[in-house]
Amino acid sequence: MNNTLDLLNLLEYIDPSILTYQEWVNVGMGLKQEGYTASDWDRWSTRDTKRYRNGECFTKWMSFQGSNSPVTGGTIYQMAVDGGYVPLRKDGHALDWDDEIKDDLVVVDQAWLEGQDIEEPNNWEPAKELIKYLEILFDSTENVGYVTATWEKDGKYLPTKGHWDRTSGQLIQELNQCNGDIGAVLGDYKEQAGAWIRFNPLDGIGCKNDNVVDFRYALVESDSMELDKQNAIIRELELPVACLVHSGKKSIHAIVRVDASNYDEYRKRVDYLYTVCKKNGLEIDQQNKNPSRLSRMPGIMRNGKKQFLIDTNIGKSNWNEWFEWIEGVNDDLPDPESLDSFFDDLPDLAPPLIHGxxxxxxxxxxxxxxxxxxxxxxxxxxxxxxxxxxxxxxxxxxxxxxxxxxxxxxxxxxxxxxxxxxxxxxxxxxxxxxxxxxxxxxxxxxxxxxxxxxxxxxxxxxxxxxxxxxxxxxxxxxxxxxxxxxxxxxxxxxxxxxxxxxxxxxxxxxxxxxxxxxxxxxxxxxxxxxxxxxxxxxxxLSLSDELVKHEKEKAAANYISLALQNLNQDYFEENVGLDDTLSRAQMLTHANRCLTRMQYIDLEKRLDKVMRLAGQKTAWRIEGTLREFAGFEPVNVWFDYPIHKIDDSGVLKDVMPEAEKPPWQKGVESRKPKEKKKEERQNKLEIAFANLEMDHNEITVNDLSQEMGVSNRTVWRRIKEHGGFDFIRTGDGKASIIYRKEEENTCDNN
CATH class of the missing domain: 3.40.50.300 (P-loop containing nucleotide triphosphate hydrolases)
Structure with missing residues (x-):
């Protein structure tokens, strides 16, 4: 088993309610392969409240007999990663299943750990011990669960469910009056077995997890190492221990403050607590996680040994303080550096990706x-x-x-x-x-x-x-x-x-x-x-009508120039001058001279689209704020679908951004003649239609309405006013597909 990653912690990132049946089974098989128990699988499965069946996990568990290609903890690890789990090494890389976590959350240096002896009390007053325990853990009005009666199985004494009908205040009052006879208050117990107490308050109805009214404490217990080492690690870890109790045998019971607001938070905090303890050498009994768990009661004799309070209120004062401390010890932040050490030997800067x-x-x-x-x-x-x-x-x-x-x-x-x-x-x-x-x-x-x-x-x-x-x-x-x-x-x-x-x-x-x-x-x-x-x-950038017209003329002249070079290279080289290539009118004259009638008609048809697209280009100014490089002069570009092109000609240099028009200019524009406003409305319709053509095979009135920010009725008015668009009704009659009419071009070319 890979014991460097706790699979029970990883299960926190896997929601059983969204898994398929086979994925749920794979989790069980992986847990069994890695040495976990059916109870671990069952506890996790209860999170799927709709599909969970009591006892199903244990029955299914017995059918997992192994195979030549077993499901391992790696499967659970991958499912946890898919659920958002990303543990990181110190070097910042994500951990894989086979990676080992060596120093994460580690506080105790095992090589230098010295045990801390536990002194048994000489002047022992059992009733006062128990009163002190109750006063620390409970409010006077909270019900306390305890067990003194036992039953025997295979030579072992096991606790019964016990009692939960009295409050801490009632018990303390009776203990103060019992003259040291705890049995007179709680009932006699067998000294061979001892007695137990539940460390979280109950509702007075029962003693299960559902009866816990405040998820205040968790039990940390280890019976696999020397008592002095257990004591030392608990103190080294600064665990927020309310009561530290000697079990009367080979373990210490630390009642640790977890201060959870509900059961889900309790489970997560206890898992975290147990993980920290395990990584620091304290092997925890995993069966002690539930909040209604029994712990050893102080003030009781067990086989001639005392169950007594070792200490109270040690370590950090509460869960949050301890959590911040344990995380801070392992914050992975670098230590401060002296500039003197690096001033003459500076590290290399990261190489540029986009130069400048x-x-x-x-x-x-x-x-x-x-x-x-x-x-x-x-x-x-x-x-x-x-x-x-x-x-x-x-x-x-x-x-x-x-x-x-x-x-x-x-x-x-x-x-x-x-x-x-x-x-x-x-x-x-x-x-x-x-x-x-x-x-x-x-x-x-x-x-x-x-x-x-x-x-x-x-x-x-x-x-x-x-x-x-x-x-x-x-x-x-x-x-x-x-x-x-x-x-x-x-x-x-x-x-x-x-x-x-x-x-x-x-x-x-x-x-x-x-x-x-x-x-x-x-x-x-x-x-x-x-x-x-x-x-x-x-x-x-706000383009003037003159600039738009200039761009359309330039695009047309350039297109005709390329067409003539392709269709009549000899004529182009002998008759077309450099100035001619800048004028649409001049290039049309050359086209009329050197192309056939059909070639000219085809050129004119294509030219209309070229000019329309050129008129739909938008202009943009790129500015920047840089941390690593000096600033740059604004860069002007055309967005000529589908790419941006640098304005090499410089025509955009003095154009003002749309948002920065002065008020007087906006006022003049608001008083433009009706024909000018009509032209602008038509241009806006053209631009909106062209924008939608980029990503839509079919364009509806609704599409145009959303693109232009106007109502459907306004779109219909502008389509009618424009005259260059038509529509097709769809089969359901709920929408209309808008398309551009084919324009008939005439030519005087003989």
Whole structure:
């Protein structure tokens, strides 16, 4: 059996109610293979209240006869990991089933441990011992369970259920008046057997776990080592012991404060307590976990030996204080370092991943409004890292990248990657460097996702993990600084454990963004902007009608130029000048001269689409806040679906962001002539339709309504006003599919 990982602790991460029958059986087989008991399996199985059957585990247990390929504890370990269990080594890597935990939660150095002797009391007053025990553990109004009667089996005296009908106050009053005769109060007991008491208060109805009214204490008992060693370890561990009782034989009973609010919390705290004791050399009797357990009663004789109080109120004062202490001893935090030791021999900086922007193992946030193409930008970054290419003008080091897709269905995501590769003009030579983890509909909060991600990415040597988008995995209120700090710490965990950069995107806050710094535009707490090592922010630029017209003309001229080179290379080289390639009108004149009538008609049809798409391009300004590098001048880009392209011409340099238009400019625009407003309405319809074309095979009125932020009735009015769209009624009559009309082009070419 691998005894370095406690399978009973691992079971806390496995919910039996969601397992199949075979998975439930596998847990039982694994427990038996590793030397655990049917009771362990049965206790865990009770968590499945709907399917649990009393006695079923014990019957099934007997049928597990072993095999050549047995189910082992490794199966239980893997199920626990799938449930969120991620133990870490000191070096930050996740533990496997066969790894050994040597120093986690270890306080006691066994090599230097000296036993601590226990002195039997000389002037022993049994009734006072028991009174002191009751006063420490119980309130005067709480019912106490105790046993003095026994029955014999195989030469052993075993306790009966006993009594639970009197309160601590009643017992103390009677003990004060009994002249030292405990039997007169509790009933006579056999000295060969001794007597027992329950350390948690009961409801006065019974003595089972269900009758416990306050899960206040747990029993720590070990009968497999010397008494002085037991005593020493209990004290070294600073256990919050209320009463330490000598059993009258070969063990000490420590009544430890666990202060649990309910039974589930009690179980978890006792498991933790027992784990700490075991790792520190105190072998605990695992049968003592239940809160209604009997312990040895002080003030009683047992085979000529006293059951007596060794000590009271030792160690930490309560569970929380002890827990913080035991965790603090093993906090894994580094010790402070003297700068003098490293000033002349500094460690190497992490190498850059995106030159001038981000180092390997660091964090980057990309923020922007809706329709900025953030997802496409991150896919472009995946391609740039995988192929060692440029991203937004910055060189990227080649490496492996995992893209965590939380928003797109699998097919759409894969198509986007191919579309981006094609549009970037990059040869897909290193597709093996990109792994995609599709989690749409399966995402979990980041604190649960992080360990699952780490487990899957371990040993893959990713240079970057890209998470898109984070609103799908945010835990807590995004406007709460402390909750978002906890959320962002999960990215640190991924960076530290994998040595990978973590890159993620988030949306802008609602409302006016003008006047805000780039780092203050992301939605939610300012933690988002201040946590990453690099923040890349996209803001939309407000394009004038003249600039849009210029881009449409330029796109048309460029398209005609490429067409002529393809269809009539000789004419192009002899007759077309450089200035001509910048003018749509000039290029159409050349096309009219050198192309056939059919070629010209086909060119005009295609040209209309080219100009329409050019008019739908959006412009964006990239600004940044960097921790590791000097700042950079804003970068202007076009989002020309499906990729972003650097504005090499400089036409966007002086364009103002949409959100930063001065009030006077907005006022002028509000007074535009009716025809101008009509044109804008039509443009908005065109842009909305084009945006939906990116991800939809069929576009409905509802789709356009949501995209434009207007009612269905308004969409119908604008479709009618535009004149370039038509519709088809669907079979159910509940929706209409909108499509673009085919335009008939005429040509004067003879």
């Amino acid at each position: 922007i981000l180092r390997q193992g660091h964090k980057m946030l990309m923020a922007g409004p809706s329709k900025a193409g953030k997802s496409y930008a991150l896919i472009e970054l995946c391609v740039a890292i995988a192929e060692g290419d440029k991203w937004m003008g910055w060189n990227c080091e080649q490496g492996k990248v995992m893209y965590v897709n939380l928003e797109l269905d699998r097919a759409s995501c894969l198509h986007r990657f191919k579309d981006v590769y094609t549009a970037m003009g990059v040869d897909p030579n290193n597709l093996k460097n990109i792994d995609i983890w599709n989690l749409r509909g399966k995402s979990v909060p980041m604190d649960k996702l992080a360990p699952k991600l780490i487990r899957r990415a371990h040993k893959k040597n990713y240079t970057a993990i890209i998470i898109d988008p984070i609103y799908k995995v945010i835990t807590g209120d995004e406007n709460s600084a402390d909750q978002m700090a906890h959320f962002c710490n999960q990215f640190d965990r991924v960076c530290t454990d994998l040595g990978s950069a973590v890159i993620y995107c988030h949306h802008h806050s609602k409302g006016y963004q003008g006047g805000k710094r780039s780092m203050d535009r992301a939605s939610g707490s300012g933690v988002f902007a201040r946590d990453p090592d690099a923040l890349i922010d996209l803001t939309e």
